[in-house]
Amino acid sequence: MSSKAKRRIFLTIIFIINVIFAFIVLFPILYCFNVSNMTKTEIYAYPPKFFAKAFTLENYKTALELAPFFRFILNSLIVSGICTAAQMVTGALAGYCFAMFEFKGKKVLFTIMLATMMIPSQAIIIANYLTVSQWGINNTYAALVLPYLASAFAVFNMRQAFLSLPRELYEAALVDGCTRFKFFYSVGFPLIKPALGALGIYTFLDTWNYYMWPLIVVNTVDMRTVQIGLGMLQGSESTNFGPVMAGAMMILLPSIIIFVIGQKQLVEGLTAGAVKG
Numbered sequence: 001m002s003s004k005a006k007r008r009i010f011l012t013i014i015f016i017i018n019v020i021f022a023f024i025v026l027f028p029i030l031y032c033f034n035v036s037n038m039t040k041t042e043i044y045a046y047p048p049k050f051f052a053k054a055f056t057l058e059n060y061k062t063a064l065e066l067a068p069f070f071r072f073i074l075n076s077l078i079v080s081g082i083c084t085a086a087q088m089v090t091g092a093l094a095g096y097c098f099a100m101f102e103f104k105g106k107k108v109l110f111t112i113m114l115a116t117m118m119i120p121s122q123a124i125i126i127a128n129y130l131t132v133s134q135w136g137i138n139n140t141y142a143a144l145v146l147p148y149l150a151s152a153f154a155v156f157n158m159r160q161a162f163l164s165l166p167r168e169l170y171e172a173a174l175v176d177g178c179t180r181f182k183f184f185y186s187v188g189f190p191l192i193k194p195a196l197g198a199l200g201i202y203t204f205l206d207t208w209n210y211y212m213w214p215l216i217v218v219n220t221v222d223m224r225t226v227q228i229g230l231g232m233l234q235g236s237e238s239t240n241f242g243p244v245m246a247g248a249m250m251i252l253l254p255s256i257i258i259f260v261i262g263q264k265q266l267v268e269g270l271t272a273g274a275v276k277g
Contacts, residue, residue, distance in 0.1 A: 029252065031050065032245050032248055032249060032252075033245075033249055034050055034051055034052055035052075035241060035242065035245040036059050036060065036242060036245040036246040036248075036249050037052040037054075037055055037056055037057075037059065038052040038059075038242060039052075039056070039058075039242070040240060040242060043241050043242060058242075059242035059243050059245065059246040060243075060246040060249075060250070062240075062242070062243040062246070063233060063243040063244075063246040063247040063250070066232060066233055066243060067221075067229050067230075067232040067233060067247065068221065068222070068229075069226070069229060069247060069250050069251075071221075071222055071224075071229075072224055072225060072226045072228075072229035072251075073226055073250065073251070073254060075141075075144075075223060075224065075225050075226075076208055076225040076226045076227075076254075077254065078141060079141065079144045079145055079207060079210075079214075079225060080203075080204050080207040080208045081204075082141070082145045082149075083145050083148040083149065083203060083204075083207040084200050084203045084204045084207065086145070086148075086149040086150065087148070087149065087150060087151050087154040087199070087203045088154070088196055088199060088200050088203070090149065090150040090154065090155070091150070091151070091154025091155050091157060091158040091199060092158045092184075092189070092192070092196060093184075094150075094154075094155040094158070094159075095154075095155050095156070095157070095158025095159035095160075095161065095162055096158065096159075096162050096184050096188060098110050098155065098159045098162075099158075099159045099160075099162035099163045099165075100162060100170055100180070100183075100188075101180075110159075113152050113155060113156075114152060114156060116152045117152045117153060117156075121212075121213075122212070125212065125213065125216065128147050128213075129216055129217065132146065132217060138217050138219070139217065139218055139219050139220055139223050140223070141223075143217040143218075144213070144214055144217060144218070144223075144225070147213065148207060148210075151203075154199055154203065157195060157198075157199050158192065158195065158196070158199065160195075161192040161195035161196070162188060162192060165188060165191055165192075169187070170183060170188075173187060197262055198262075200262060201258070201259060201262040201263075204255075204258055204262075205255055205258075205259070208226070208254075208255050209227060210225065210227065211227045211228065214227065214228050215228055226251040227251075229247075230244070230247050230248065230251060233247050
């Protein structure tokens, strides 16, 4: 068997494995979508059905009547957008300093910052709540975003990205009269776009799925985020899974769109971040 034929067989096997794993990942989403289009009788039918007999938006209509989902989505978009932008800016600036600057106590300060990643968020949630309560900003966007405007993970991620740049490039720019900040936004920033895009996607999806903190600091319906609002569709004694699945699909759609847009930005960053001689 020729090497070309072996390579074709290998690529075919890899493709089949990828398709299988893609189906495993997408199956819950597809099932959720199908259940959101089923009647109550079809949902509780035995044996369980995967496809609805007829496409209907009744469950989506019911979900919107039970809870203002568009308001919840807007709140989550605002909170996730602010947190993502803030962590990308603070992470890039701090990571640039830790990677390129030399100052006394740099290693100690970086180690202390990394140590904060080992502290569970649940351990400081009460302290954060008492702080925002004393400031009188409960039930506001400020309370929702303040604890997440910066993160040690973002700083570490950006530091590693800047460390991947040639040190000679940075030193040559300084010799040529380029300031440190000018090097950051004109040279370093374009080169780390792929890492910055990946950080943005991760931060947005992570913030989008926050549940505990919004549950504590928000006490009115119009300030709820999507994860808290979804609970309004669940009854205390029984749950109609049709509207719940419809609400879950409405919540899932923005995150999928952001992920697709972010993937495109990653590709653009890979091609635009090249060093030109």
